[in-house]
Amino acid sequence: MINIAGHLRRHGRIWRAVAVQALKRDAQFRAQAWTTALVALAEIATGLIPVLLIIRSSPQLNGWTGGQIIAVTGTFQLAMGLINAFVAPNLTRIDAYVRTGELDTVLIRPASAQWLTTFRWVQPASLTGALAGTALIIVGLWGTPISPVGVLAAAVVFGCGLATIAAVWANLAYLAFWFEAASFIHNVVLSALTAGRYPVAFFPSAIRVVLIFVVPIGAAATLPVQFLSHGVDPVLLAGVVGAAAVIMVLTRLHWRVALARYSSASS
Structure with missing residues (x-):
């Protein structure tokens, strides 16, 4: 237990140093940081246009x-x-x-290589979009009765959805150990995630399953609001948590298999 605690503290210190370095980098290159922030806000504005058109045409759609x-x-x-x-x-x-x-330079450092390749870089300016999204949540749910259980369930399903998205993306990124041209995968992932802009109730049943359990942007985007406004579904919540646990284990195993195939630059 002591070793685990020390391991967590060491990685916590590393991540804190990474975050501080990222903030200093954004402060040094302020023009780039402002551009990133403005792009994030522009994406929100353009993403709201079809949503507002839907709302204007029908005040309620599929129970939403x-x-x-x-x-x-x-x-x-x-x-x-x-x-x-x-x-x-x-x-x-x-x-x-x-x-x-x-x-090679990641593998020789006194920290988990998988952890470093997942959390080594931070882009603070992108959090502008997160803050604007939080404002939209408050505006959208203003006046809606919300229970503490709903808030807790929404937080859990949101966290599990994000973790699963990161794990699925990581598994696809690890294909670089097998294929030389794997950069296109990232564009595919980002394109697939755009479907989360709308409630999963708008999609056919098969697509709903994909958006909740396979590319779980629906779990991160729709289910928190659903649990807050429509009530908590314990079975669905347990399914999302279970899926997150399974994909985490599989991601760890995949990393070990992929790393075994790696031929270092010095070999």
Whole structure:
């Protein structure tokens, strides 16, 4: 137990240093940081246009009110803001690590190589989108009675959805150990995630399953709002938590298999 605690403290200190370095980098290159923030806000504005058109044409659709649909858009933007800040800057670099041999410098460091390749880089300016998404959630759910159980369930399903998205993306990124050209995967993932902008109730049943359990942007975007406004579904909550646990174990195993195939630049 002591070793585990020390292990967690060491990685916590490393991540804190990474976050401080990222903030200093954004402060040094302020123009780039402002551009990233403005792009995030522009994406939110353009993403809201079809949502507002839907609301205007029908005040309620498939059991979802206009405010709830806006809240889903906000949760989606919150999720994407966190993904763009903490996940995308790392996983999009893995294929370069493998091709150039830069992974060697990661493997020799006194920390988990998988952890470093997942959390080494942070892009604080992308959190602008997360803050704007939070504002949309508040606006969309304003006046909706919310229970403490609903808030807890929403937080759990949101966290599990984000973790599963990161794990699925990581598994696809690890294909770089087998294929030289794996960079296209990241564009595919980002394109698939855009479906989370709308409630999963808008999609056919088969697509709903994919958006909740396979590419779980629906779990991160729709289910939190659903649990807050429509009530908690214990079976669905347990399914999302279970799926997150399974994919985490599989991701760890996949990393070990992929790393065994790696030929370092010095070999």
